[in-house]
């Protein structure tokens with residue numbers, strides 16, 4: 175059975191059905207005990223002791239019903255948790271396959287909502303709506319059949335009232351859907367704003383916008399509360415309708431039963447048994463009415479989750495896609511276009527060459543590097559590495575031999591070692607030491623009290639900009655990938671650190687692409703590609719190229735695998 179986004183395992187479905195049947199059986203026991211107890215009370219002059227066993231039976235049935243309700247709650251909640259656990263991983267796998275630039279187009283608030291609030295909403299629908307609804311429907315159908323067996327008119331009266339209650343509840347559905355949509359929008363705005371404030375607190379403070387931002391957040395907060403209250407009012411109304419329905423059903427059934435009694439078709443015991451049964455059915459009837467409430471509230475969440483899962487994403491290891499092992503490191507661009515950034519770029523970068531990518535701001539330099547690292551997917555054309563079309567390569571392997579440094583790739587929360595070895599978890603201390611030296615990081619690591627085990631906060635914000643940049647360079651250069659992509663790598667470096675880094679690049683044994691505005695970096699390269707307005711306008715030898723001399727083993731510890 176499908177629950178809209180994930181299938182309900184047959185075992186769980188069997189559990190829910192069994193719980194529904196068990197509750198219906200216990201309800202049957204209640205009817206029998208009530209019937210007999212009332213009969214015994216009616217004839218009490220003869221023997222009062224005859225009442226007690228039935229009262230004891232009612233007590234036992236009540237305890238069983240309590241136990242079954244507790245079990246039902248636990249099982250239904252577990253079903254929701256399990257389904258959402260699977261769905262969360264599905265969403266996550268989809269997200270990690272998306273091109274980072276594609277993610278940047280989405281608001282952070284709505285993205286976070288998808289993985290948190292939307293899933294909670296969907297879980298509630300599964301647990302309290304669908305799973306509990308199935309059990310309740312079974313109890314309701316069997317219970318009403320028993321009432322009909324005792325007294326047809328009482329069953330018809332109860333069905334009528336329950337039906338009217340359900341219709342009234344459904345009539346609120348459209349309002350609830352609209353109110354829920356408003357709550358979602360407001361929540362997404364608020365979450366996105368808070369997330370942005372956390373990340374840009376320095377901007378807010380230094381630009382003197384604390385007051386303005388506070389009043390913006392306060393306004394969003396108030397709007398959110400207003401929307402929540404509006405939604406709560408409608409949900410309250412729906413709950414009121416279902417509570418009133420439960421009581422009204424008993425009253426109307428009693429009236430029908432009383433009429434039947436007056437006609438001599440029903441005994442007092444039968445009336446009492448059927449009336450208390452109808453009373454018991456109020457709870458499953460209410461649960462069924464709430465399915466609609468949960469369904470409506472989760473409607474948008476389900477649609478948004480489905481849309482997200484249907485959006486473009488690259489499977490991490492798709493069958494039929496080939497792995498890429500970079501050898502010479504030759505890169506070809508075949509009529510590559512990226513909307514708003516590049517237009518029909520074609521050209522070949524031979525393996526083991528250093529190429530400067532130059533051009534004015536916004537010319538498409540970072541996008542070109544992003545294509546090779548698969549941070550961006552081409553809208554048209556293909557990028558090939560050593561003859562393999564990247565879009566038909568598994569994502570996992572196509573980036574293994576490609577190192578990149580870019581402002582779009584921040585450091586992560588964790589130790590310095592974790593950051594440096596993020597790609598190569600098994601890197602040895604020697605490999606680490608060689609890359610630290612190449613990036614001028616020996617001094618920094620030596621000065622930190624815990625060395626490589628020092629803790630970095632999100633984005634490495636507890637380091638200076640230059641230190642961060644050097645750690646990012648070392649992270650990209652660990653084990654010297656055959657293709658190294660550098661997007662303005664020395665922007666934040668002092669002259670000395672830049673010189674150390676330039677020396678490492680000068681003798682780098684793989685293909686290097688440097689997007690740069692710095693003539694000193696252009697001078698390190700063999701060729702220059704010049705971009706302008708997303709077009710490749712010039713390819714030629716780099717000016718002022720100097721000869722770095724032969725590569726000595728001690729210059730570069732660690733070899734290409």
Ligand SMILES: Nc1ncnc2c1ncn2[C@@H]1O[C@H](COP(=O)(O)OP(=O)(O)OP(=O)(O)O)[C@@H](O)[C@H]1O
Nearest residue numbers: 275278514515533534535536537538539540541542
């Ligand atoms: N994350 C993004 N999402 C959408 N479009 C983007 C994104 N980043 C860049 N662009 C678009 O692509 C165009 C090229 O940007 P790109 O960053 O590649 O230029 P660049 O040459 O590296 O510029 P700079 O020298 O300023 O870094 C920009 O004009 C911009 O409109």
